[in-house]
Amino acid sequence: MAILSVQELSFRYAEANLGSSRLPALNQVTFDLDAGEYLLICGGSGSGKSTLCRALNGLIPQFHAGEMQGTVVVDGKDTRRHPVSALFASVGLVLQQPSAQFFCGSVYDEIAYGAESLGMTRAMIEQRVGETAEAVGVGGLLDRSPHELSGGEQHLVLVAAVLVAEPRVIVLDEPYAHLDPVGVARVSAALHEVNRRGTTVVVSEHRLEQAAQDADRILVLDEGWVAALGDRDEVLRLDLERWGVVRPPLVHAALAWGVTPIPASVEELFERAEQRNGGQPPAPLEELSGVGARHWESEPVEDCKPGEADETRKAPQQLQQPQLGPQPQQAGEPDREIARFEEVWSRIGPTEVLHGLSLRVHRGECLAIVGANGSGKTTAARHLLALLRPQSGAVYLGGRETAPSKPSELASEVGLAFQNPDNQFFRFTVAEEVAVGPRVLGKLDESWLDELMSLFRLSSLSARSPFTLSGGEKKRTGFAAALAARPKLVVLDEPTAGQDAGFRQTLAGMLSDLIRRGQTVVLITHDLPFAERHADRWAVMARGKIIAEGTPDEIMSREDVMEEAQLAPTQRFQLARLTAGKAVQPTAGADHRRAGHRSADDRYGKVRPAGRPFRE
Amino acid sequence: MYVPTVSAGRSSASAMFDPRSKLVLTVLAIVAVITLHSAIELGAAYAVIVLSILGIGTGRTYLRWLRILSVMVLVWFAIVWLTADTVTAITAALRLLGLTSVFFLFFAVTRPEELADALVQSGMPYSAGFVVRAALQFVPVVSHNTGAVYDAQRARGIPLDRGIRALRHYPALFAPLLVQSFRLADHLAEAMESRGFGRSGRTLRHSYRLRLRDWAVMLAAVGGLALLIVK
Structure with a gap:
């Protein structure tokens, strides 16, 4: 008997629910789970993942008003007939x-x-x-x-x-959304242990790098409908991008090389691909050949200044050892510097956060400051605007020290988009919200604001209340607000945290446009796949200082640096390094992606959980 | 405003008295501070409170807290000084210092869950006790959120630093905080329900008993206050 049974579940939020659409959040969702299974629920933003999680422990419909049809039965208890507080002994829920x-x-x-x-x-x-x-x-x-x-x-x-x-079942809604690689690994290992002891695990997530490895089965939601459901490997073969989900490079390569079941690590994948290929290395994949190369999604902008931007965006051709610590300014380059941290020591309350941070930001570059949670990345950015002041050392902006200035005096030079855009919304419309900064600073330029609204795809939302936007739309509004006063430098703090593949793609296009215009961009992130594709240069932070600078390739090739920073090389980098030097060839496994396209109806029905060879 | 609470490991000062007797002492101390009229008496009362704070080893935290509070005290002093005279202004400032420091002392030796559990054990409904506990737990969370909103708005050039001009921009601080507080309350309610808040038959892990020393200190405090009032 199934431990969790969801039958024809549909739910529509009540109109009074702020920001929710009147469209049903869930549509005829049906699936069963046996004891001890591990289910991954994935899908783009707004696909209904969080609603489904809340329906599994009875918060929906008991806590959130709306119309519900169908049934959810967990451990023999109908969630409509038992209060949430009674169900918690059967199903545990961890929210975002x-x-x-x-x-x-x-x-x-x-x-x-x-x-x-x-x-x-x-x-x-x-x-x-x-x-x-x-x-x-x-x-x-x-x-x-x-x-x-x-x-x-x-x-x-x-x-x-x-x-x-x-509880017999534990449900987690996007547990990895805001975690660095170390945090992801810890939570993943704990869930694996819990599952090994017999608890059924349900994880909702759109970051598939870790989640897809752990699951037995995958359920893909699309606008509240079940788009796919089945064994992990079977679902991963499908064209997931049409549902806002991106296959991790490891899965992509495993399928291309015909290695099944999908292994847990790149090394294991490569080893098995070699075995399968008669001891010869597998053919490199075209998509992985340019590690660090950009895949800009949008067209160039008319008023771009190619010479200015391109010079600083040349991808390195060769792997080099990264220089540990700050890179020295080269002769004849002083004009390129837009910001500089010089031996900055800083504390927040009793905690020393920055320990002698030194870093230069060059005009027109896209720099990623990467590091684990708590390494001091955001604290460093706050010094650019004198939101914090160093205990010793100094921060310079365009050659001028920031500490004696007020934040309001620096805001026209640095645009800082914080991780949580909800911290800044207080106006009634998106258009008013974006214009707040320039209005206060006396730098209102209506034509620039129109351009920004168009660039960040906010024109159709300009009359909406910012409080009713989706997570991605709020982020875009925050980015536009950071750029509204035409700052020389824009800093985006964890721009992809908690966002789905569609948002990442949109953001990539916007970044491309900005950099083509010569805008200097600093990304603060622990999302290395994104930073790898979009930043010219990485500065690695650990324990409050920069421990290495270089191109993404250079940094990720240094195991000591990655270990000290508690980061892990991206799957794309690992795959490209293992297959480096091989010509791009068509692979036998490539065709199966087309074969993997089946109708949704074919994918329904009870599918036994796949084994987990990577854990054994 | 951040109000420190005792750490999870219970300090000796925290464990010495029952939370209910600490609450009674706090209420009596507040009445005393309100009753006192002269600046000298208030200064003496404030000195006793500060000595108690130093006695429990939270002097450094108190100084940090005082630094934040000093702005409010100075503003209050200035308002009274402008509308009355210097002595009244000093008295008003000392009274404000005294009242807030009594609360500091109470929260420094009483964990919110101790207080809530003790009140529930005395007959208060669990849900009401929990409101007390949750409200106190969320003081540092709201304080953190206030800092985040403050920085986000200053980063956009909104002058929230100091001065009269900043007052005009306070909606930029309060509106996001208000919305976030509603959301926080929603999330908290979901989390509580999901962990069995509404169930009956709950176990209270700690049992609290008013001992002889609790009664003695409460009686002494009531006597002291009575003397103060009738003198």
């Missing part, structure tokens, strides 16, 4: 934004809360909290405040907080 889900003062109390709800004895609670915390890997954090933890640790605490009730 972990910091908004803590309501206790310590990790211990947070985990114990579920056991208290079940009325366990005090001795039992103590035992259960200890066991669960150890199983999930947060045993050392029990005395800490959950708000002090990193994003990865917060997700692990929430996993422990729902597992303490020993």
Whole structure:
């Protein structure tokens, strides 16, 4: 008997729900899950993933008003007939934004809360909290405040907080969206362990690099409809891009080289591809040959200044050892510098965040400051606008030190788009919101604002309230607002965090246009696949300072740098390095992508979970 | 404004008295500060509060907190000074300092969940006790959000730094905060429901009992306040 059964589930939010569409969020969703299975739910933004997650533990329809049809039965309980608080012993739900889900003062109390709800004895609670915390890997954090933890640790605490009730099913809504590679690996390992012990795991995610490896089965949602459902490898063969999902390079290569089941690592894939190819290395793939090369999605803009921008965007031709620490300014280059950090030491409260940061940003370049969560990337950016001031050292903008200035005096030179655009919205329309900065700074230029609205595809949304926009639309509004006063330098903080493939593609086009116009762009990110494709140069941050600078290829070829920064080379880089020097040839596996296109109806029906050879 | 709370490991000061007796002492201290009229008396009362804060080892945190509070105290002093006289202004500023420092002391020795659990054990409905607990837990979260909104708006050139001109732009600070607070409340409610908030038969992990020393200190405080009022 299925542990989780969803039959013909449709849901439409009530009209009063701010920002929600009147279109159904879910349409006749049907699937069953057996005990111990691991299901990945993927799909673009607005495809219904979060709604489905909430329906699995009864928050929908009990907490969110709307029209629901069909049934959800979990562990034999119909979610419409049992209150959410009764269902939590059967199904645990971890939502996005972990910091908004803590309501206790310590990790211990947070985990114990579920056991208290079940009325366990005090001795039992103590035992259960200890066991669960150890199983999930947060045993050392029990005395800490959950708000002090990193994003990865917060997700692990929430996993422990729902597992303490020993539910048969655990559901996580986009657990990897804001995590760096280390955080992703920790949460993934914990979920794997939980699943190994027999708990059914359901993960909703559009970052497939890790999630696709872990799952037995995949369900693809598209505008609330089930677009595909089946064994992991079977679904990954399909043309997922039409549903806003991008196949990770590893999957792409495995399918192209005919290696199934899909392996867990690039090394394993390459080894098996060699075996399959009679001991010869597999043929390189055209799509992977240009690591670091751009794949601009949009057309050049009319008023672009090619000479100015192209000079700084030349892709390096050869792999070189990256220089550790800041690169020295070369003779005859002083005019290229737009910003400079000189031995900056800085603290936030009692915590020292920057430890002698030195970095130069050159005019017209697209620089990515990469590093793990908490490495000091955002703190560094805040110094550009004097939102923070160094304890020692200095930050220069166009040769002028920033510390003596007020942020409002620097805002016309640096546009900073923070990770969470909700922090800035207060006007009634998108158009007013974008114009706030230049209006205050006395630099209002209506024609430039029109151009920005068009560039960021906001023209049709200009009269909408910014509060009702989707996540991607809010991000675009934030980017446009950062550029509205025509700053010389624009800084985008984690621009792709929590965004789907469609948004990434749109952003790539916008970045392309901006750089062609000669705009200097700094990306702050731990999304290395995106930074690899769109930045000329990387500056790697770890423990509050730059530990290496160079091209993406140069940086990723240095294992010591990547390890120190707690980053992992992209799958594309690893694949390209392993196949380097081979001519591009058609592969036997390439055709199966066409063969993989089947009608949605063919993909329905009960499919047994695939094995997980990569874990054995 | 950030109000520090005791860490998860319970300090000796925190464990010495029942949360309910600490609450009663706090209420009595507030009444005392409101009752006192002269600047000298208020100064003496403030000195006692500061000595208590130093005694529990949170002096450094208090200084940081005082730095933030000082702006409000100075503004309050200036308003009263402009509308009355210097002595009244000093008294008003000391009263504000005293009242807020009493709250600082209370939250420095009382964890919100201790207070909530103790009140529930005394008969308060669990949901009401939880409101107390959640409201206090979210003070640092809202404080963090305020900082994030403040920076986001200043980064766009909105002058929120200081001065009268900044007041005109305060909607840019309050509107995003208000919207975020509603969202935070929604997310919190979802998380609570998903972890069994509404179930009956909940276990209260800690049991609280008013001991002799709790009664003694409360009686002493009531007596002291009575003397203060009738003198």
